[in-house]
Amino acid sequence: MLPPGDFALKDTSPVLGHVGEKHISHDLVEKMQYLYVRVVKARDLVAKDLGGSSDPYVKVKVGEGYPAKTEIRKRSVNPVWNQVFAFGKDKIQGPTVEITVWDADKVSKDDFLGFVQFDLTEISKRVPPESPLAPQWYKLEPGRKGDVHVRGEIMLAVWWGTQADEAFSEAWQSDSGGHYHNKAKVYMSPKLWYLRVNVIEAQDLIPSEKNRLPEVSVRVQLGGTQVYKTKVSANRTNSPFWNQDMVFVAAEPFEEHLVLTVEDRVGGNKEEVLGVVKIPLKEVDRRIDHRLVNTRWFNLEKNGEKPFRGRLHLRVCFDGGYHVMDESTHHISDTRPTAKQLWKASMGVLEIGILSAKNLVPMKSRDGRSTTDAYCVAKYGQKWVRTRTCMDSFSPRWHEQYTWEVHDPCTVLTIGVFDNCHTKDEPGEKVSSGRDNPIGKVRIRVSTLESDRVYTNSYPLLVLQRSGVKKTGELELAVRFSCTSVLNMMHIYFTPPLPKMHYLHPLGVIELEQLRNIAIRIVSLRLARSEPPLRQEVVHYMLDTDSNMWSMRRSKVNYYRMLGVLSGAIAVTKWFSDICQWKNPLTTVLVHILFLILVWYPELILPTLFLYMFLIGAWHYRFRPRAPPYMDARLSQAEHVEHDELDEEFDTFPTSKSPDIVKHRYERLRMVASRIQSVLGDLASQGERLNALLSWRDPRATAIFITFCLVAAILLYVIPLRVVAVLLGIYALRHPRFRNRVPPVPMNFFRRLPSYADRIL
CATH class of the missing domain: 2.60.40.150 (C2 domain)
Structure with missing residues (x-):
């Protein structure tokens, strides 16, 4: 187990600043120097193939490092590459940069076509460059052996720059290996809409058995995964009625069809298709508020044929006034509605x-x-x-x-x-x-x-x-x-x-939770089809797909969070108890004086309360957090969690464990749930006892309470309210020698009131 300090947030002091005068957006990063080599094109190269051409490509090598390569241009002596290479200064292991041109050969070794070499000390440093250096033509030189079969020129640009250079995003980068899936990329989530389908009724259906009352329902499908079904119509006729709402998630661009299938249950689990309606999503109306859109009648089809088989009455629209959830509400990053008109x-x-x-x-x-x-x-x-x-x-x-x-x-x-x-x-x-x-x-x-x-x-x-x-x-x-x-x-x-x-x-x-799971699936599939893809496991991890799954650890977290919330009230209760017990006589006397002042001048109660909260908030300003929040291992109950609980948390759904392990976990869950059940039952009993005061479920208790209310009303009418408040306050703050350890009379009376607990099986 790591010490707690290893889980803490640490302050750092990086050397931040403007990477370049025209790159103000790069003032939160450190400057990283790169050697840029742009290989534009070549001309008049030596033809090495029998057809009078070559398959040229270029190698760019800086020092002793591994060379970078351009793409191969088939059958050309005047190839065009227009590729950029960026070599991190910290990875450069030599004084020169060498650009060599080669002819690709599948049978034997690649043929040498010439090279150009630069001394790094002679390359003018431009940090950062205002624009990429203009490319120039350089004559290809023969190899060290004096190869006479070398001719042609190559257009190059070589300069020093930083990560703020315009060419950086498109360049082959040495620290990422130059691979396709290693480059930086910006993605946009697909625009999601809630699609509301109101299946109202059908008319003039034609079932196969005319002597039987049909049991008609409608199956509504969007894509391959979103399928909902209406209830069987209560009126078993050829014109059934449902008026049932369904909500789907759709993403732009709308390339799918909404498919509605009218089915008749003819026996057992067998269902007969009476007709189908296909609605292109591009034709669906959009709304930004709760105003109803017009309903439409759609003719049913069957097996692609269009003879009249009845019709279906629908109200279909995109609800642009909602925000389509794909994140948990606890750490949501966007709350805007779908419709841009409302932004x-x-x-x-x-x-x-x-x-x-x-x-x-x-x-x-x-x-x-x-x-x-x-x-x-x-x-x-x-x-x-x-x-x-x-x-x-x-x-x-x-x-x-x-x-x-x-x-x-x-x-x-x-x-x-x-x-x-x-x-x-x-x-x-x-x-x-x-x-x-x-x-x-x-x-x-x-x-x-x-x-x-x-x-x-x-x-x-x-x-x-x-x-x-x-x-x-x-x-x-x-x-x-x-x-x-x-x-x-x-x-x-x-x-x-x-x-x-x-x-x-x-x-x-x-x-909402079901729609969120659908939205996550749509977003992950769309981003996985990007180039390069942002993979589904990455999207699911970022969006916390399994955040609502059962976990003993999370249950403990929420329990201790609740204790933390109640700690303030518990502290105030303990403070008041200490006052009543006269543990600090000076403080108790001061509280008596403050109490009498507030009773005598009740108009000061609210100003005093708000002033007190202001002073507390102003005092806490000195101790305000100096750093952003971070993932807290201690708050997450992850430092001392039991291994069996973690194994249960990482178990699949449905479970993949043996029956004995499942039985043990089930018994443990029953034990924890019984405690929660008892707490909820106690809270419900207190509320039911309050209701029982005036409901005559206990005639004697209700009679006592209403008699007390009548006497209290008379006394409060006769005795000034200030006197009553002083008497109650002095009684509550009385010295311990005048106290009795048994519960007070009001508490005894309240606990004897009936609840529904004794009526539960």
Whole structure:
């Protein structure tokens, strides 16, 4: 087990600053120097093939490092490549850069066509370059052996730059190995809509058996996975009625059809298709509020034939007033509705510099040694970003900066670190079956950040495994939130967190969770089809797909969280008990004086209360958090969790364990659930006893209570309220020698009131 200090957030002091005058957006990262080589084209090369041409390609080698290669241009003596190579200065192991041209040969060794060499000390340094250096023609020189069969020229540009250079994103990069799936990429989530289908009725259906009352239902399907079915119509006629709503998730561009199948249950589980309706999603109406769209009648078809077989009455529309959930509401990053007409202007900008990581754990083996190929994924709103992969490094340095618009400060940025298991996949190749395993995750709530302040911290990367919590490294980030309008941001705090449609016509909790799972599946499939793909396991990890699965550990977390919430009330109760017990006579006397003042001047009660809260808040300002929040292993109950509980948490659904293990876990779950059941029962009993005061379920108790109420009403009418308050206060604060250890009379009376507990089987 790691010591607690290893799980803590650490302050860092990276050397941040503008990478270049025209690259203000790169002021949250450190400057990284690269040697850029742009290979544009060549002309008048020697023909090495029998057909009077060559298959040329170029090797770029810096020092003793492994050379980078351009693509091969088939049958050409005037090839065009226009490719850029970026070599990190920290990886350059020599004084020269050598560009050689070769003719690819499948049968024998590749033929040498010439080379150009530059001395690194002679290359003018441009840090950062205002624009890529203009390419020039260079004459190809023969090899060291004096090869006379060399001619032609090559157009090149060689310069020093930084990661802010315009050519960096498209360049072959030495620290990522130059592989296709290792480059940085920005992705956008597909735009998701809720599709509402109201199946109203059908008319003039033609069942196969005319002497039998039909049992008609409608099966509604969108895509291959979203299938819902109406109940069987209560009126068993040829014109059934349902008026049943269904909600689906659809993503732009709308290329699918909504398929409605009218079915008649003819016996057992057998169903006969009476007709089908196919509706292209492109033809569906859209709405931004709760106003009803027009209904339509659709003729039923069967087996592609169009003779009249009845018709179906539907109301179908896209609900643009909702926000389609694909994240948990606890760490949501976007709350805007789907319809852009309802969007409001952004109120700030969130910038993040993904600097580096250190002490990453080995994630796989390559060539008989342990290694890690790490990259980061950040998600906020609809925008996903992925850094380049730093090959074979336990302390990768990315120094990439990204920006998001902020529309709501009470949202969460998520950054995950992954090991790339597809470092050699290329476009058009069959994708390997490995999974990009997570190394850790960081969440930062925007509202916890001060405006225009740069936070530089090293976040612990924690992963929960079957063996327990494990620290897999540290991720260094630079984060800044800039607010464009303070008034607009303050106004947002008084508006509902979600769009109005979630409150005017709310969706059920279970329905929302089902729709969220569908939305996650759609997003993961779309991003997996991008080039290069953002894989499904990465999307699922970032969106916490299994956050609602049962876990003994999470149950303990919520239990201790509840205790933490109640700790304030418990502390106040204990303080008041100490006052009543006169443990500190001076404090008790001061409380008596304050109590008498408030009773005599009741108009001071509320001002005193609010002033007291103001003073507490002002005092706590000195102890405010100085760093963003981070994943807390202790809060997550991950430091001392039992191995069997972790094994249960990582079990599949349905379970893959033996019956004996399942039985043991079931018995344990029953024990925990019994405690929860007892607590909920006690809370319900207290509420039922309150109701019993006036319900005459206990005639004697109700008679006593209403008699007490009558006497109290008379006394309170006669005796001034201040006198009553003073008497009650003095009685509550009386000295311990006047106290009795038995419960007070009101508590005894309340506990004797009846509840429904004795009526439960």
